[in-house]
Amino acid sequence: MPWLSILMGVPVLGALAVAAVPKGNDRLAKQLTLAVSLVVLALTLAMAFQFDPAGPRDQFAEVYRWIPAFGVHYAVGVDGIALVLIALAVVLVPIVVLASWHDADRPDARRSVKTYFSLILVLEAMMIGVFAATDVFLFYVFFEAMLIPMYFMIGSYGGAQRSYAAVKFLLYSLFGGLLMLVAVIALYSMAGKNTFLFPELIGVIKDPTAQKWLFLGFFIAFAVKAPLWPFHTWLPDAAAQAPAGAAVLLVGVLDKVGTYGMLRFCLELFPDAAKFFTPLVITLSVIGIVYGAIVAIGQTDMKRLIAYTSISHFGFITMGVFAMTADAGAGATLYMVNHGFSTGALFLLAGFLIHRRGSHHISDYGGVQKVAPVLAGTFLVAGLSSLSLPGLSTFVSEFLVLIGTFERYAVPSIIALSGMVLAAVYILWMYQRMMTGPTAESVKALPDLNVREKIVIAPLVALLIGFGFFPKPLLDVINPAVKQTLTSVNVTPFAPAVPATAEKKGAGQ
């Protein structure tokens, strides 16, 4: 069964159907979108249950020739890493759809309501495609094409400065994307195998200089996308101006394409260059962790604050990717998933607050806990997941990244630990300013979460807590894929200084 093609086809058809809904019947368009996204979710879960972690690397693979002259294929397939990221995307989409129920109704929106929802479905198809692509050119196509729906979602339905933010987002991404295109084509021609198929390109480029240049082409594109410090300044604008739902998909999923690309393409295609640039990347990551957190502390706008926390979190992910240990790699992959849930919940709750009070300034709130305890409580849970509280899934990934990095690079890991303290400052200070203290006059009438909003937040909270205590299902899928990646990179595995097991064996013999 061509699972992946079906997964992409359903939302595309759904998007067409939503677009065809007659004008003025917005409700139907929304319901249809929700239904389609739930079908995709169900299909993905059905596929995931058939995934065999111990099986071959590319599962559910489909390969068709697309442009034979250049060896371009429509080739899709997933390993554990791609699978969990696709799962992240399809879990978030129905949540975002439900959360965005009224977001496109705003009077100053430049396009119709149904367009917004069909854009979400188009984006969903592309998000699945970008993680499933096993042809480098196909990946590039998805990588660039994803910009278009997101551009319109920000530019047509966003806040006051949406045009500036949308263009900035687009220009940045295009700049990175073009560098990558150069590298993709150069990779193709230098490999000389007349194919863009990823598995066949592994280990082909041997010349160190060529590796370095190609690595940079890919890496800068991914670093802009992720975003890694200092390529990050588009994110706070884009995330703050985007409607909450779009911000969730942007920061939760689209940005993961950057870190995913590093793990998949930068490491495996150019392992020597990756090792060469590791000190640089780890340095940038650590700067990003600390810098993002410090700038987040100083924000006065809650959506910008959340965006800066993400820059800090992306620093953890890239550090984990380039630490090149099994623990850090698994941690970084898990981090991509957990961060999606955590930041998703924060952005959506911020959106609910903004929808009620009409302001994204932190100082316009105060004492909300008293009038809207459920909203404040879930906001706290989401915040605690952002500061990686043990018991929530984000802790598992951050712990793995840190301990895995420590295995090889102790000092960066120790500096990154300070992110723990800074995260507590930015989250709890925001919570203190918005939710505690005497209730501000302007929020006295603020209603608590309604049923729809509770349904939106409940699954995210459940996932954060559930995977916090039981991360095994995700890790079991991720671990073999990370191991295979590291095999391609050819790094020596970590060995403890005083191996406990060896000692015990020695004693027993």
Add this chain to the structure above:
Amino acid sequence: MEPAEIVQHSGGVIGASWLMIALPLLGAAILLLTGRRSDRAGHLLGVAMSLASFVVAVLVFFELIGLGADSRRRVVELYDFLPSGSLDVKMGLLLDPLSISFALLITGVGSLIHIYSIGYMAHDPNRRRFFAYLNLFVAAMLLLVLADNYLGLYIGWEGVGLASYLLIGFWQHKPSAAVAAKKAFIVNRVGDMGLALGIFVIFTTFGTISYAGTLPLAGNASTGTLTLISLALLLGACGKSAQVPLQSWLLDAMEGPTPVSALIHAATMVTAGVYLVVRSGAFFEGAPTAQLVVTIVGVVTLLAGAIIGTAKDDIKKALAGSTMSQIGYMMLAAGLGPAGYAVAIAHLIAHGFFKASMFLGAGSVMHAMNDEVNMRRYGGLASVMKITWITFGLGYLAIIGFPLLSGYWTKDGIIEAAMEHNQILGWLAVLGAGITGFYMSRLFFMTFHGRRRWEEGVHPHESPAVMTWPLIILSIGSVFGGAFLILGNRMFEFLAPAVGRPEEAPTVHAISTIGLVTLAVVAVGAVYAWLRYGRAAVPEVAPRGSFLTTFARRDLYGDALNEALFMRPGQWLTRIAVFFDNRGIDGLVNGLAAAIGGTSGRLRRVQTGFVRSYALSIFFGAALLVGAWFVVGNL
């Protein structure tokens, strides 16, 4: 002698010991999820869950006792928690004399405080939420002490931090409470960095983070590694146990409701640092430098806390200073190695009783005095609240080391052990006992004796039975607990399989020279306090006092130091970073973009500039592409 081997266990009550954690956790979940629907009976569910957990702990204790002394270290495997590449954490519980001692204290004292809170929080509209958090705390604290690996401990460690945060800030409409809660969490996170680092080094050294896989092999690691591990863990311990230099949060934490101060910030959570040091004893014993640092931290804190206690007029803050000081004693003992572990834990348990009893007593007084905390407005309460007076008095006598009461046995045990180890440490501990004699007497006399200095309209009365019965039970522990644990080396023998034993067992004297000297010093402190606060009139407004008084009142300038060293530079750094990010990086980017487009400044008005920029960047990219092709040159 080395501690006994840790062995797998299944079945029996020990096999079901996870219920201890699960029951209060379930209680918290139910109370939080059902919302206002469980307002009416929520507190009863909270109490029931805590009591049930206590019952399980007692049953486990007896089953453990039934095993031979050397097979009392049992691991119950729960599930595969974190399977990763090299790290593979199996979550399990370690039931041994050390962990079960804590479990009994946590669930026992915890249940009493749950019961007391029924009365204390009776009129609070959010009583259900309060009990949910208390249950959450009990569950997290039990995970902390029962986990069989450092990651489990860490989860419990931060879990109790969360509960502490929620409960300090329970009355969060008060800005002071919200700020205090945040401060406690952040300062604790600084300590947690140390704990995390310690775990990282343990893992890279041993390849695992379970106790069974690391502690018995500690001898294989180098002294340098063990020192690093121990100091990192100590930083964590300092945060959680409010030891210098991470002590500043505890005094502010008194913003929380009084039962919270009794349970979390006196009897249990703040002693977690002592647990960590004793549990990780194998590492510390291989790192004499780290042990020395532990004893120094202990002595400095025991003096600092005592000095702070002398100057506070707020009854809860005076008690908080006292808690810091008493944990300093425990830390000092824990730094002495196997010779001090048993007496550290004995003092910890005895302290759990008498300090909880006094905090709850203070709560009873506040309850009677319209939530007044200023002792200068108390006085003469002995006659109107007899039960509180007597139970508090017993706790007071226990803490200053009145002959034969709890503190007499446990604190003197610490002083003697310290004296044998190092005279300077020993004498400083004696000095601390003297100051304790002074400030506790001051507190006791100011509150219960002397002239009535009440505000107008205050009509103190004894608290209801649901509050006084826990006081009575706790005061029994304050009286007899110490003797029970110390006489016949009972605690020492009980703990030996878990923490090891020194070459010779300590000898217990009912009367010793050091003991008599200590008593004399304490008496001097107490008599001086009687003269100044019992016999003489206490002014209702605090006199200005000497610079020493100010020094103590301002918490030895701990907060001022933190503000000068961290907070203000941090605020500047934040401002600079935000400015740099907006003007520096983003300015550069916008400038660059504008320059490329040749339309300086237009980018901000993109309504018109957009298509052009877009076209331009396509052009720019295409040019780059062609250029690259030339470079690559084989197409």
